[in-house]
Structure formats: structure tokens, C-alpha cells
Amino acid sequence: MADDKKLTSRAEDFSAWYNEVVLRAELADYAPVKGCMVIRPNGYGIWERMQRALDDMFKATGHRNAYFPLLIPESFLHKEAQHVEGFAPETAVVTHGGGKKLEEPLIIRPTSETIIYHMFAKWVQSYRDLPLLINQWANVVRWEMRTRLFLRTLEFLWQEGHTAHATHDEAEAEARSILGLYRDFQENWMAMPVVTGLKTESEKFAGALRTYSLEAMMQDNKALQAGTSHNLGQNFAKAFDLKFQAESGSMEHAWNTSWGVSTRMIGGLIMCHGDDNGLRTPPRLAPIEVVIVPIWKTDDERGRVIEAAHRLRDELAAWTGRGSTDRLRVHVDAREGMRSGAKYYEWEMQGVPLRLELGPRDLEKHSVFSARRDTREKAPIAMAGVAASVAKILERIQLDMFAAAKERRESHSVRERITYDRFKELMEGEGGFVYAGWNGDPAVEAQVKEETKATIRVIPDAEFRSPDAPATCMVTGQPATHEVVWAKAY
């Protein structure tokens, strides 16, 4: 890459990022249909690792994978009043098939509640059939007015969980439990801290009783909704006649939840951790955790060094200190005709967390030279016990990346009580998360959005709230019903 082309993780230069980091790393590309996304084969594979980790977590909590059709009769969407109001404007509609106009148009799913609860209604008769816990990995289409690679594509890949329960409390517990599962994934795998909480009425999912969300802060201090979990109440059960006979003998509507995270998380990862040298991948999600770069001058050195590099690779990959299924993911870059410096930059751009340099000098000293991607710290590591040392560094990187992101978020979170004028100033300038009192009035939300473009991201969960609850609404001065987090969002 040319020196004059500085990369930055800031939003204003995000397109440079796409070209240099994302496209070159083969994560994704533009497709001929504007606003769509391609995940390339032989790609760097971050999404694949995300998918696998989440899938394991769902299975461990009793969820099973299923698959439902892409095409849904338009009438299904109309069965739930709020749902159709929310999604009709952005659905793609299939009107013709087999050369003929269809009697009833089909929509391409923008989400699968309707078709799934239609099927659930046929599957559930008794309370013994509950809870029904399913997940689907699928693509959905939402015809947005404006798209942004990863963050808002026209078609996107996600997982959507859908469950049915016998009671409100059980459904509520499921929605909260998934919120926790997502948080675990985003914080401990993606090293991306999130604020969890409840969405306001105006921001909740179309058709839900309550929507919970996870909000991350990007490096431009804007919020990214990184996932949502909904308690759907009995809204869909009533619309789709999803009923069961209870233990008492009475017929009751089931209680549903739905929840999802998408390829948007890749965008979140990039914008949370990227720096001017490219991507930084947290080790747990890095398809390659360690790259070994052999260094040589003469042919004789070349043979010895490359052999040693492969031996090192084998030793690292064989190490079982992290458990038999979680081996170190190591790559040897022995490409000829490329200087080591050029290799360093390339792997740094792709975000490989740890680089090991191995040359004749290291062989003599029975050590290997390491360089961390996140901090760019460099230090020799003794060959004796090298695998355990490397694993320890990777663990450290994972934790440090999370800590650094959390510190950045906190340093751009305003927790002291500020005036609305000061708030406007902040939103015009540096942005950030502002914790403030709110009188609970949707009109106030609308006014603030109109005047500042900021919205209430969440009514935060207890752990995020201030020790002293705000007494008054920041905007109106009236008594506050909630403490909320205001921010501009993607």
C-alpha cells in the first residue's frame, strides 16, 4: 500500500477500509446488485468462526437448527398489525413465476416470524410440546433506502432464533438469557463491550412486547446496535393461532421470543478494533492466530530456517493445553520473492493477532521473536515451552483488546447530569453515550431525534445505570421515569 494512502478506522474513511482491508483480506466484496454482499470462498473466514461459536452456544442451551422457506405469502405478513406496518415498506415482492403473474404475491422474508409461527401452530398441541427452541441460519432481504457494506446491506446473513413457551415468564427468561448469550459472545469473543438494556416503544421490533438490545460504541463514538432479543408476548401466537392445551386442560396461546445477530457484527468488529494499519482481530475469532515469518539471506539459511519454521508450526499446532478441540491456528508464510517487511504489513492489515519472526539469529539463541498486532509490542520468546507462552500471549491480547475498547467507550460516556444545550453541543461534536433522565414521553424522543439526530439507544440494565438515578428529564426538566442512554447511531 502506498504511504500516501492512510487507512483509518474512522467512519468518514470507511470506504478506504473496505478497499484495502476488507476486500484485500477477502472478507467481502460488492456484488452487481447494489448493496449486497459477497463472502468469498477461501476468505479470511471471520464470519465462519463467528457462526461456529454462536452455533455451539445455541446448541449448548438446547436450541436446534431448522430451516424455513425464503418465500412467504404476502398475506402472512398482514396477520400481525404492527409487524406489517414495520416491515411492509421494506420488503421485496415476487409477483411473477413460471412466466405467469402469481395469484398472491410472495415476499422475500425480511425476517421469519410469520412463516415460523405458522408452522409452530401445526407442531404444538400440548404444553408437553413446549418449550420449542429453534434457530435458523439464513439470508433475509430488507429494501433499505441506503445501504452500507456490512452495517446495512440489502441482503444479509444472520441467525434468527424463534421460541415458543407456555408462560410469559418463561419467554421473558429466554429473551433475557439470549441477551446474555449475545453479550458473552460479543464481549468475550469479539472483545467488543456492549451496553445491554430495553428499547423504548418507538425503537422496539415491529410486533414485539419488549425488545432488548446490545449497543456497542464504534471509534467515531457512534452507537452500533449489535443484536436484539425480543419478547413477542402472545402477539404472533394470536395472529397465527399458535395454541396449546395446558396442564389444567384449558387452551392457551403460546408465548414467543425471537432474536438475531447478523453479518453486521463483522462491521462492528472492524469499526471497534481497526486501526491505521488495518484490521485487528481478537484471537478467539482469528482464523489465523499466529503467523510465522521465516527470515533468511543465503540458500543454506533458507533451508534451515524454513524447516525450523515448520517444526515450530507443528509444535504449536500439536499443543493441547487449550483442550483437544481448540488447537492453535498457525500459518507459515514462506513465500519467496517477498521481503519480510512486506509480509509483516500484509498480515497486520489482515489482523493476525501475533506474528513470530524466525531467522538464523533466533535459531542460535533458541528463541523466536514475537510482535503483537494489538499493541505492536515486540519481545523474544524462548523456544522451550513456546506453545504455552504463545497461548498465554494470545489470551492476554484477547483481554487487552476488550479492556482497551471498554476504556475507550467509558471515556466517551457522559454520566454526569448535563443540560440539553450541552447535549446538543456534544452530539454536534465528539458524540458518545450520554446517560440522562427521561420523562418517558415518546414526543421528547422524537424532538431530540429531530434536533440532534441522537436517539435513545437503550434503557440500560441495572449494571450500567448510575448509582444515583436522575431525578429529572434532561430535555423537559420534568420528573424522570428512566435513566436512558442517548447516542447517535448507525
Add this chain to the structure above:
RNA sequence: CGGGACGUAGCGCAGUCCGGUAGCGCACCUGAAUGGGGUUCAGGGGGUCGCGGGUUCGAAUCCCGCCGUCCCGACCA
């Protein structure tokens, strides 16, 4: 759909005001030297200057029309 900008080599751009042989950087190919942080030198390939029309001896450049892309706003995971 409104407001703005742009369209020249695979990518990023200059040249357009003021018409006169199609340029630069990166990437690519060949050769040599180099090799612990983006090597250097020499040589080389690659273009319907978005499309169509007009003005002119002559158009990337001026005029008219069309097409496309990006940014900002309304929508949103």
C-alpha cells in the same frame, strides 16, 4: 425521491478553466543486485478518456442529451 460531487489503465488519481501526440503512483511482466519493518535499478505490457450527438483543421478538454457511481438527507439490524 430531494441537495452536492464525480466518471481518464486492474486500483487510486492528474490533465478539463485556456482544444494541439494519453500522463503519474500502486499493481502486473522480464532481468540483475538486495534481503531482521513496505528494496533498488533498468526494461516492458496494459486506455473506445462513461455513452451518444454537435462545434472545430483538430475534442479527455467547449456545447447538448443520456447513463452510471459516490456523498449528504428521509428508512433501518
